[in-house]
Amino acid sequence: MLQSLHAAVAAMSARVNTVLSLLPEGDGGVGDAEHMQRALAAMLEALGEFSRDEGADDTGLSRLRHDLRNSIGIVEGYAEILLEDHEEPKLCAELREIPTMSRRFQASLDGFRVPAIDDESTDPIASIFKSFRRGLGGAQRSTEPATLLVVDDNESSRELLAQQLQRQDHLVIEAASGERCLEVMRSASPDLVLLDLVMPGLNGYEVLQEIRRDEQLRRIPVVVISGVQDEGGAIHCIDAGASDYLIKPVNATLLTARVSALLERKAWQDREREYLAELEKSQRFIRKVFGRYLSDEIVQRLLDNSDGLSLGGERRRVTVLMADIRDFSLISMRLEPERCVALLNNYLAVMTEVIQGFRGTVDEFVGDGILAVFGAPVSEEDDSDRALACAVAMQQAMAEVNRRNEEEGLPLIEIGIGLNTGDVVAGNIGSELRSKYGVVGHNVNLTSRIESCTVGGQILASPATLDLSRVEVLRGSQFDVVVKGLDEPLKLTEVLGVGLPYDLLLEGADVRWKALASSPENVRISLLSGKRVSSERIAVKILAVRSGALRLSIPASLELPADVCLFGVGSDGLYGKLVQQEGDCYVMKITTHSQEASRLLEPLIAPPKH
Amino acid sequence: MPSILLVEDNEMNRDMLSRRLIRRGFEVHLAVDGQQGLDLSRSLRPDLMLLDMSLPVKDGWQVAREMKADEVLRSIPIIALTAHAMADDRQRAMAAGCDDYDTKPVDLPRLLSKISALLGEAPQ
Numbered sequence: 001m002l003q004s005l006h007a008a009v010a011a012m013s014a015r016v017n018t019v020l021s022l023l024p025e026g027d028g029g030v031g032d033a034e035h036m037q038r039a040l041a042a043m044l045e046a047l048g049e050f051s052r053d054e055g056a057d058d059t060g061l062s063r064l065r066h067d068l069r070n071s072i073g074i075v076e077g078y079a080e081i082l083l084e085d086h087e088e089p090k091l092c093a094e095l096r097e098i099p100t101m102s103r104r105f106q107a108s109l110d111g112f113r114v115p116a117i118d119d120e121s122t123d124p125i126a127s128i129f130k131s132f133r134r135g136l137g138g139a140q141r142s143t144e145p146a147t148l149l150v151v152d153d154n155e156s157s158r159e160l161l162a163q164q165l166q167r168q169d170h171l172v173i174e175a176a177s178g179e180r181c182l183e184v185m186r187s188a189s190p191d192l193v194l195l196d197l198v199m200p201g202l203n204g205y206e207v208l209q210e211i212r213r214d215e216q217l218r219r220i221p222v223v224v225i226s227g228v229q230d231e232g233g234a235i236h237c238i239d240a241g242a243s244d245y246l247i248k249p250v251n252a253t254l255l256t257a258r259v260s261a262l263l264e265r266k267a268w269q270d271r272e273r274e275y276l277a278e279l280e281k282s283q284r285f286i287r288k289v290f291g292r293y294l295s296d297e298i299v300q301r302l303l304d305n306s307d308g309l310s311l312g313g314e315r316r317r318v319t320v321l322m323a324d325i326r327d328f329s330l331i332s333m334r335l336e337p338e339r340c341v342a343l344l345n346n347y348l349a350v351m352t353e354v355i356q357g358f359r360g361t362v363d364e365f366v367g368d369g370i371l372a373v374f375g376a377p378v379s380e381e382d383d384s385d386r387a388l389a390c391a392v393a394m395q396q397a398m399a400e401v402n403r404r405n406e407e408e409g410l411p412l413i414e415i416g417i418g419l420n421t422g423d424v425v426a427g428n429i430g431s432e433l434r435s436k437y438g439v440v441g442h443n444v445n446l447t448s449r450i451e452s453c454t455v456g457g458q459i460l461a462s463p464a465t466l467d468l469s470r471v472e473v474l475r476g477s478q479f480d481v482v483v484k485g486l487d488e489p490l491k492l493t494e495v496l497g498v499g500l501p502y503d504l505l506l507e508g509a510d511v512r513w514k515a516l517a518s519s520p521e522n523v524r525i526s527l528l529s530g531k532r533v534s535s536e537r538i539a540v541k542i543l544a545v546r547s548g549a550l551r552l553s554i555p556a557s558l559e560l561p562a563d564v565c566l567f568g569v570g571s572d573g574l575y576g577k578l579v580q581q582e583g584d585c586y587v588m589k590i591t592t593h594s595q596e597a598s599r600l601l602e603p604l605i606a607p608p609k610h
Numbered sequence: 611m612p613s614i615l616l617v618e619d620n621e622m623n624r625d626m627l628s629r630r631l632i633r634r635g636f637e638v639h640l641a642v643d644g645q646q647g648l649d650l651s652r653s654l655r656p657d658l659m660l661l662d663m664s665l666p667v668k669d670g671w672q673v674a675r676e677m678k679a680d681e682v683l684r685s686i687p688i689i690a691l692t693a694h695a696m697a698d699d700r701q702r703a704m705a706a707g708c709d710d711y712d713t714k715p716v717d718l719p720r721l722l723s724k725i726s727a728l729l730g731e732a733p734q
Contacts, residue, residue: 035622062694066664069693070620073715077626080718084633102715236671 005068006047007378008105012075013040015094015101018381019082022091029085032078039074042067053215057269059241060218068109076102145169146191146263151181151207152225153199157248161194161225164252165259178202182210185217192262195242197226197233205233208240219269221262225250318375319387319421319465320444321360322451323351323394325368326414326591332368339410344368346404347413354397358390363438371447373439376426384421385471388495389502391417391459396507398457416454419461419495420447421468442485449483450492453561455577455589457506459495472499477587479560479579513544513551516604523568525554525588533565533573540566543585545601550576550588564588570600612729613637615656617647617673618691619665623714627660630718636725644668648676651683657729663692663703671706678707687728691716 016036023029050064079098086092148170152158155176162172173188175181178199185193197204204224211217221243226234234245243265244258325331325347332340348370352362355372359380364371374390375383394417402412422443446462454460466473476494483490497505524537541553550566560581565573566588580587590601614636618624628638639654641647644665651659659677663670670690677683690703693714700711710724 035626039622066693069714070623073693074620074622074626076715077623077630077718081626081629081633106715 002047002051005105005108006044006051008101008108009040009043009047011378011380012098012101012105013037013044014380015097016040016075019091019094022088022094023086029082032082036075036078039071039078043071046071057219059212065109069106072102072105145171147171147173147188148259149173149175149181149184149188149190149193151175151178151193151199151204152196153177154196157196161250161255164250164255165194168256168259170259178204178207178210181207182217185211185220186214189216190220191266192259193220193222194246194259195222195224197224197230197237205237205240208237208242212241219266221266223258223262314425314427315423316376316379316426317383317421317423318373318379318426318439318443319384319419319468320424320439320447321355321370321372321374321387321391321417321419322447323370323372323391323415323417324451324454326416326456328368328413331411331413335411342408343405343410343413346408346410347401350397350401350404351394354393355390358386358393360386360390369451371439371444373424373426376424376439382470384419384465384468385498385502387419387421387465388461388469388471388473389498389504391419391461391495392498392502392504392506395457395459396504399507414456416451416456417459418447418449418451418454419459419465420450421462421464422446446483446486446490449481450490453481453492453577453579455591458589459506460492461495463491463493466493471502474498474505477580479581481561482559513546515544516542518604520568520604523566525552525564525566526573527558528563528565528575537567542569542604545604549590550601552578552586552588553584554578554586555584558586563591569604574600611635611637612657612725613639613654614658614660614725615639615641615647615651615654616660617641617644617665617670618660618662619643620662623662627716634722644670644673647673648683651677651686656686658725659686659688661688661690661708663690663694663699671702674703674706674708689721689724689728 016033020030020033020037023033046064046067050060053060076099079095083092083095086095145168148165150158150161150165150172151174152161153176158174158176162174165172173184173190175184178201181193181195182202184190195204195207202210204226208222208224211220211222218241222241224234224237224242224245225248226245227248231245231247234242234247237245243262246254246258331343335343344367347368348365351370355362355370358374360372360374361376362370362372372387372390374380374387380386394415398413398415404410405412420443422441424439424441424443426439450460450462461473466475473493473495474497476496478491478493480489480491495506519542523540523542525540526533526535526537528534538554538556540555543551543553545551552566558578558581560578562578563575564578565575567573574590576588576590578586579589612635614631616624616628616631616638618627618640619642624640624642628640631638639650639656641650645667647659647661647665648668650656661670661673665673668676670692674688674690677686677688684707687709688707690706690708690711691714692699692703692711699713703711709728712721712724
């Protein structure tokens with residue numbers, strides 16, 4: 001819960017950073033945006049302090065809420081000022097997100113409320129009477145003997161109180177001044193303090209403020225005792241952190257009831273603290289188990305937020321990445337099951353690291369397939385950029401996967417990656433017994449279709465992903481694909497690399513076509529339907545070669561993409577996909593393993609001219 | 611032009627809120643603590659006071675009580691602002707003599723409607 005507050009503030013801070021980067025230098029709004037940053041930094045600090053404070057109680061929470069409300073107001077206010085002063089669309093779009101994020105943040109903050117204060121209640125000390133009633137209930141049971149500190153400058157009032165408390169078998173220590181009270185609290189750490197409000201030197205209110213400032217002392221409950229004429233001051237002390245107050249002369253029954261109630265509450269809080277420590281231990285375990293699949297952020301969300309465990313979801317725009325090993329069914333048939341699993345583990349381990357490195361979420365492993373999302377559970381403005389860069393990095397990391405495979409005598413593998421951006425439903429999906437954070441929807445299925453159009457070593461991205469990306473993308477071929485459920489063909493673009501700040505290029509992203517030394521005779525292709533090669537052969541001519549692709553002249557009109565098998569080069573057929581067409585000139589991406597393909601194609605290429 | 615005295619100890623809050631109010635046509639004066647708030651309301655006689663409740667030197671409740679105990683100052687309407695949203699906060703602010711109450715973060719349209727409601731009723 002605290003973490004989701006933290007994440008929300010961090011997300012706003014990221015927005016404001018963008019705002020700052022969009023503001024022209026010397027613009028009057030820079031100071032305003034910097035104020036927003038300062039307020040957000042103060043919020044992060046307050047949250048951090050609260051989470052470190054083991055003894056944080058209702059008072060600490062109330063303080064935290066107060067500080068956060070103050071600061072979020074500052075953030076919202078400056079956002080509005082900036083919006084009024086600026087017209088640049090990108091800047092305004094960023095700023096308009098702030099109130100939405102703030103509202104979400106405040107909703108989480110309100111969810112933090114611990115005691116259910118009755119809204120009908122007009123009594124400012126209603127909560128005190130609740131504890132009073134609890135105390136009366138508890139008075140039937142005898143409270144465990146505790147150490148109580150009585151603070152009063154008047155000796156006779158002090159003794160009167162001490163006697164009443166000793167009758168309940170409590171151990172009573174006394175202090176005659178506010179200064180002495182603080183000393184004794186530090187040395188003897190009593191279970192409860194009864195504090196006179198009006199004293200020479202430090203008065204009760206000032207003592208309370210000192211106690212609030214002290215990490216250790218603020219856990220000890222304090223009951224303020226005042227004369228009836230100072231009742232207003234005593235109520236004021238509740239604000240300053242006192243647990244309760246009593247009016248002089250102190251009624252013995254009331255005193256017993258309240259002391260019992262507070263001691264019981266304190267014991268409960270101590271137990272709760274132990275319980276939380278236990279909980280943390282088990283959370284560490286959960287983190288270890290789930291951390292393999294989910295990014296830290298989601299694990300934290302699942303742990304902290306009871307909402308995180310409820311089923312259902314939210315609609316959000318994400319970039320979906322799907323990767324698949326080419327010909328995996330063939331590879332797995334040839335391998336023993338253990339070796340097949342070893343191969344997959346090599347691959348998945350390397351890929352998971354790459355994906356998490358780009359703050360992607362590995363949503364699912366489906367056999368040899370990987371489904372990763374960028375933008376859930378937390379959206380960032382560069383989701384599509386990171387996804388594109390991640391895809392290139394994954395292809396690059398295949399060298400490492402294959403190096404490991406080679407070491408272990410496993411076959412070398414290639415992957416294809418599909419990228420798409422759009423709305424999905426994200427959340428915990430499944431049944432009460434088995435559910436996981438995941439994404440579903442048309443755009444997930446679409447990504448799978450895009451991925452199925454790829455050949456080994458290739459990345460294909462949908463227009464949505466490329467439109468949203470701000471990073472420079474080195475594009476290879478483009479082609480239209482007819483997709484079930486879409487009226488218009490989808491234009492897919494081959495991604496060969498991404499520019500700064502990632503600066504990643506696919507290995508062998510050689511886009512130059514090489515002329516042939518000699519054109520082989522009697523080359524034919526057959527269309528594939530499913531896994532079957534059709535018996536019809538079409539005579540074709542190889543025009544040029546580049547890494548992983550052929551340019552063919554085909555005297556027929558074929559629908560793209562088309563799976564084909566090419567005969568006449570090498571003894572077996574060369575499998576591939578027709579992906580591009582200009583007149584009768586087609587580009588065939590080779591899907592047969594690239595090493596095998598280059599062995600066959602190398603002899604065809606003309607030696608470079610000198 | 612109606613004048614508002616904004617009593618607020620947080621510098622950023624003061625800057626942000628005063629600028630938004632000025633843009634909506636108010637003359638805004640600033641005080642940084644409770645005592646200054648009382649002093650300035652005496653010398654400036656603003657049409658309305660926006661009073662943060664957690665203030666140094668003298669807190670908002672005390673300021674409100676003193677304002678309402680003063681023959682001259684009691685006619686100045688006070689809107690209490692607090693970042694606590696407890697149900698009894700409103701009650702306490704009203705008990706101290708505030709004329710209305712609003713929570714932080716400030717929702718400007720809501721605050722403006724409260725301001726104009728009070729200014730409409732306030733004796734000119």
